[in-house]
Amino acid sequence: MTAGRITLGTMVRDAGRVLALGLVIIVLGGFDGSDTAGAADVAPALPFTAPAKHMGVSSCAGSTCHGSITPWPGSTVRQDEFVVWLNKDPHAQAYKTLLSERSKRIAKNLGLDNAYDAKICLDCHADNVAPDRQADGFQMADGVGCESCHGGAENWLGTHTSNKSNHAANIKLGLYPTDDAMARAKLCLSCHFGDTNRTITHRIMGAGHPRLSFELDTFTATEPPHFTVDANYRQRKSAPDHIKLWVTGQMMAVDALLGAMTDPNRNHDGIFPELVYFDCHACHHPMSEKRWEPRASAGIGPGVPRIADANMIMLGTFLDQFDPSVAVEFHARVKALHQASLKGPAATTAAAEALKSLTEGLAPRVADMKMTRPQMRSLLMAVIDKGTRGEYADYAAAEQATMALSAILDAMKSASALAPDQYKMLTGTLNKCYTAVEKDEAYDPRQFMAALQDVEAVIPKT
Numbered sequence: 192m193t194a195g196r197i198t199l200g201t202m203v204r205d206a207g208r209v210l211a212l213g214l215v216i217i218v219l220g221g222f223d224g225s226d227t228a229g230a231a232d233v234a235p236a237l238p239f240t241a242p243a244k245h246m247g248v249s250s251c252a253g254s255t256c257h258g259s260i261t262p263w264p265g266s267t268v269r270q271d272e273f274v275v276w277l278n279k280d281p282h283a284q285a286y287k288t289l290l291s292e293r294s295k296r297i298a299k300n301l302g303l304d305n306a307y308d309a310k311i312c313l314d315c316h317a318d319n320v321a322p323d324r325q326a327d328g329f330q331m332a333d334g335v336g337c338e339s340c341h342g343g344a345e346n347w348l349g350t351h352t353s354n355k356s357n358h359a360a361n362i363k364l365g366l367y368p369t370d371d372a373m374a375r376a377k378l379c380l381s382c383h384f385g386d387t388n389r390t391i392t393h394r395i396m397g398a399g400h401p402r403l404s405f406e407l408d409t410f411t412a413t414e415p416p417h418f419t420v421d422a423n424y425r426q427r428k429s430a431p432d433h434i435k436l437w438v439t440g441q442m443m444a445v446d447a448l449l450g451a452m453t454d455p456n457r458n459h460d461g462i463f464p465e466l467v468y469f470d471c472h473a474c475h476h477p478m479s480e481k482r483w484e485p486r487a488s489a490g491i492g493p494g495v496p497r498i499a500d501a502n503m504i505m506l507g508t509f510l511d512q513f514d515p516s517v518a519v520e521f522h523a524r525v526k527a528l529h530q531a532s533l534k535g536p537a538a539t540t541a542a543a544e545a546l547k548s549l550t551e552g553l554a555p556r557v558a559d560m561k562m563t564r565p566q567m568r569s570l571l572m573a574v575i576d577k578g579t580r581g582e583y584a585d586y587a588a589a590e591q592a593t594m595a596l597s598a599i600l601d602a603m604k605s606a607s608a609l610a611p612d613q614y615k616m617l618t619g620t621l622n623k624c625y626t627a628v629e630k631d632e633a634y635d636p637r638q639f640m641a642a643l644q645d646v647e648a649v650i651p652k653t
């Protein structure tokens with residue numbers, strides 16, 4: 192079954208969504224269920240920093256291991272993961288990208304000899320662990336390989352295939368828990384936003400690097416996945432639904448941004464704040480185009496760079512439904528952050544810390560949440576409603592809202608809250624939103640608002 196979901200940036204419309212949606216085990220209880228999927232507080236070290244040696248993609252790629260041409264019938268895992276990765280996953284090309292003309296230009300502009308052996312580039316475009324953690328079969332040219340996400344296999348490669356082994360045992364031996372929503376979000380964002388070890392800056396953007404944007408559920412779907420969530424999978428692992436992945440991704444993205452803004456090593460560049468944490472299009476658009484609009488949630492006037500708050504807008508929309516009293520506090524602290532940016536660095540750091548402490552407290556509750564079908568529907572309406580009230584005046588917010596709507600529709604479909612024809616109608620209409628965010632520089636908020644209204648019009652009444 193394909194959904195009209197595309198990767199923003201490269202615009203592959205109707206990327207096949209192969210996440211198994213057949214078997215639906217979503218408990219329709221209250222908003223706060225009691226599923227113990229999350230392990231937020233014991234998040235293990237990322238594969239990049241954990242001590243284990245990385246054995247190299249070749250050690251996973253055997254035809255009876257993960258290198259089968261087609262999925263193995265009856266096997267626990269598909270076993271064609273390597274082939275999916277090699278042929279379809281952009282991570283397999285991440286190192287090759289560093290050899291491109293575009294990378295040459297970026298490197299030249301930054302005064303680097305070349306991109307393909309610059310640490311700053313390799314850290315995100317390959318599995319650039321320290322040389323003493325690279326085993327014999329390891330090859331940098333494999334790009335973002337299996338162990339970049341699943342962790343160095345030194346201690347579990349030999350045992351993970353034994354029938355005595357299981358997921359928990361593998362994790363003890365250093366397998367990274369990519370099935371856990373929090374852990375996955377932290378992992379992906381470490382490269383798709385950056386962290387203390389891997390930092391992207393406005394200087395790198397200025398040299399020609401594309402703008403980064405990320406949404407966990409959409410990016411999991413478009414990578415594409417090399418795993419199948421079926422009954423057997425659910426028995427072995429946690430299988431967060433689309434909305435949980437979406438919210439967790441938003442929460443962790445807000446956390447990552449606030450972490451960067453409060454980090455003295457990352458939050459400024461000379462006398463300027465680090466511009467990569469501001470809305471790119473607040474500065475980058477033609478002067479002839481008068482497009483500033485007031486936004487209630489920010490409460491700052493024209494002519495000021497805005498902190499990149501697209502993920503905050505999304506998280507706030509979720510909180511309005513999830514916990515209205517926390518939401519009130521959240522909106523107040525977001526607004527205080529925007530306003531602090533007009534006062535100075537110390538005020539901004541303090542406001543960012545205050546917001547961060549609020550969002551950190553949410554993690555365990557989000558990990559445990561369950562949503563009913565009516566709650567999913569009101570979340571869908573809320574995301575649309577935000578837009579018709581002018582909150583998606585900035586491109587990045589519209590882009591996030593579009594991906595959010597995809598995630599919510601997919602969750603509703605999985606929970607049988609939408610019949611197949613309703614789902615088809617809605618995702619078909621949602622393509623108008625995708626069209627409206629196709630080119631950031633041509634973004635027209637009115638076109639986007641009209642597309643949202645069209646989506647709203649085809650939402651079933653009950």
Ligand code: HEC
Nearest residue numbers: 198200201281284285288315316378379382410411413414
């Ligand atoms: C080690 C760094 C790293 C990690 C970890 C990582 N990525 Fe990526 N990802 C990249 C790089 C680099 C690219 C760009 C590849 C290229 O085109 O050269 C990319 C590209 C992508 C793309 C294609 C984006 C587009 O616009 O076409 C998707 C989708 C994606 N990643 C999803 C994920 C998901 C989901 C996770 C977490 C499970 C993740 N990535 C973890 C580095 C990483």
Ligand code: HEC
Nearest residue numbers: 200288293294297306311312315382383385389390391404
């Ligand atoms: C913090 C991690 C990070 C760092 C550091 C980084 N990149 Fe990237 N890069 C990414 C991600 C993630 C993408 C994919 C963006 C997307 O499509 O969403 C990407 C995309 C690109 C692309 C576009 C690829 C395509 O398929 O169009 C080029 C070119 C590139 N990077 C070159 C570089 C170079 C050269 C450096 C070093 C100066 C570098 N990158 C440093 C994470 C990083």
Ligand code: HEC
Nearest residue numbers: 251257268272273276282335336337340369370418419424
């Ligand atoms: C960008 C991150 C990323 C890369 C690179 C990556 N994986 Fe995965 N992989 C995931 C995620 C996310 C999942 C789903 C969560 C889970 O099952 O742990 C997953 C799941 C799996 C599973 C579990 C399937 C199941 O049913 O339990 C296997 C096996 C696997 N990957 C093998 C590989 C192999 C082999 C490679 C390299 C050829 C690879 N992965 C590369 C992120 C990645």
Ligand code: HEC
Nearest residue numbers: 396397398399401402466467468469470471473474475496
């Ligand atoms: C506060 C304003 C501001 C923000 C926010 C901002 N930039 Fe810039 N950007 C600038 C300035 C100033 C320059 C330098 C222009 C020049 O050299 O002519 C620049 C240059 C660039 C260039 C190089 C353009 C060229 O002419 O070669 C790129 C690309 C770029 N920025 C991308 C981004 C991205 C992506 C973001 C968001 C992550 C962003 N910028 C956020 C002000 C900003």
